[in-house]
Amino acid sequence: MSDSIALLGVKGGPAIRPGSNMPTAMLLKLAGKTVLVDAGLGVTRAICDQGVALTDIDLIVITHLHSDHYLELGPFFHTAWTAGLNRTIPIIGPNGLDAYWAAFQDSMRFDIDLRIHDEGRCDFASLADIQIIDDTMTFDTITLRTMRNIHPPITDTFALRFEAKGKAVVLSGDTAYMPQMADFAKDADVLVHEAMLRDGVEALCARMTNGDERLRTHILRSHTDAADVGRIAKDARVRQLALNHFVPDGDPDFTDQHWEAEVRTHWDGPLFLGKDGMKITL
Ligand SMILES: [Zn+2]
Ligand SMILES: [Zn+2]
Numbered sequence: 001m002s003d004s005i006a007l008l009g010v011k012g013g014p015a016i017r018p019g020s021n022m023p024t025a026m027l028l029k030l031a032g033k034t035v036l037v038d039a040g041l042g043v044t045r046a047i048c049d050q051g052v053a054l055t056d057i058d059l060i061v062i063t064h065l066h067s068d069h070y071l072e073l074g075p076f077f078h079t080a081w082t083a084g085l086n087r088t089i090p091i092i093g094p095n096g097l098d099a100y101w102a103a104f105q106d107s108m109r110f111d112i113d114l115r116i117h118d119e120g121r122c123d124f125a126s127l128a129d130i131q132i133i134d135d136t137m138t139f140d141t142i143t144l145r146t147m148r149n150i151h152p153p154i155t156d157t158f159a160l161r162f163e164a165k166g167k168a169v170v171l172s173g174d175t176a177y178m179p180q181m182a183d184f185a186k187d188a189d190v191l192v193h194e195a196m197l198r199d200g201v202e203a204l205c206a207r208m209t210n211g212d213e214r215l216r217t218h219i220l221r222s223h224t225d226a227a228d229v230g231r232i233a234k235d236a237r238v239r240q241l242a243l244n245h246f247v248p249d250g251d252p253d254f255t256d257q258h259w260e261a262e263v264r265t266h267w268d269g270p271l272f273l274g275k276d277g278m279k280i281t282l
Helices: 043-049 073-082 097-107 107-120 181-183 198-207 213-222 227-237 256-263
Strands: 004-009 025-030 033-037 059-061 089-093 127-133 137-141 141-148 158-164 166-171 188-198 241-247 271-273 277-282
Touching: 004 043, 004 188, 004 241, 025 043, 025 166, 043 073, 043 097, 073 097, 073 107, 073 198, 073 213, 089 097, 089 158, 097 107, 107 213, 141 181, 141 198, 158 256, 181 227, 188 198, 198 241, 227 256, 241 256, 256 271
Parallel strands: 033 059, 059 089, 089 127, 166 188, 188 241, 241 271
Antiparallel strands: 004 025, 004 277, 025 033, 137 141, 141 158, 158 166
C-alpha cells in the first residue's frame, strides 16, 4: 500500500447544489494505516469509491465542529457496522464530539437495538473510542502533531501534521491566514490547505437567501486567501501543495485558472487544485 492522500470532498461549507463538490473529508494512507480526516456529507460513499472498505479505517480525526466536517460521522459508523465492522476505531476530535456521538446513537436507538436483537449485530457504542485532541498524539508508528488554527468563533479547531517513516503530511484545517502555518508545515511532502477567493465570497453572499451580513463577515475572517496559501507553501518549502475547502465552490464564474493565478503569485512548485476523489501520492 503506497502512501497517499485522497481528497474525498473539497467543497468549503455544508451546502451542496447541482455541480458542486462535496463537503470536507480526506483519506490518508500512511505507514500501512488508513486514516480518515473529517467526515462531511458524502464521506461514506467517497471511501468506497476509493476502493477502501469501510471496515478498513484505522483512525479518524475530526478537525473542528462545523457540520461540513462531521455531519456524516455517525452515519459512517452505522453503515460500517452493517458492513461488518467489529472492532473499535479511535476518533480524535475536539471537546463536544462525545455529545454528538451519544446523541446520534439516541437518534437511532430503535434501529440499533433492533439490529442487535434481530440480526445478532455486535454492540454499537463500543465501535468508537473518542479521545480529546492533544498537542502530540501517537498512533502505531504515526505521530500526529496539532496546532490550534484561527477559525473564529470556534477555538477548538486544529491544523494537523502526520509524520511516519520520514514522511510528513500537513492539513491546514479551516483557518484564516496564519504565518505560523509555514513553520508547522516545514518541508512537508504535501500540504493540503483550505482556500478562498474574496470576489467569489461576495458573489456567494449576494446569492444567499436565508442568511445575513454575518455570513460574509464569518467567511472573510475565518478563511485564507488563495494567494496567502501560495505564500505559506513557499515559506514552508513543501514538496507539493494541494488546495481544498474551496470557497466558493461550484460557481462557474470562478474557474481553475482563477485559483491557480492567485496561488502562483507566490508558489511555483507542484500544485493540485483539489477535486472530489483526487488522490495524491506522497
Ligand atoms: Zn469547513
Ligand atoms: Zn469550519
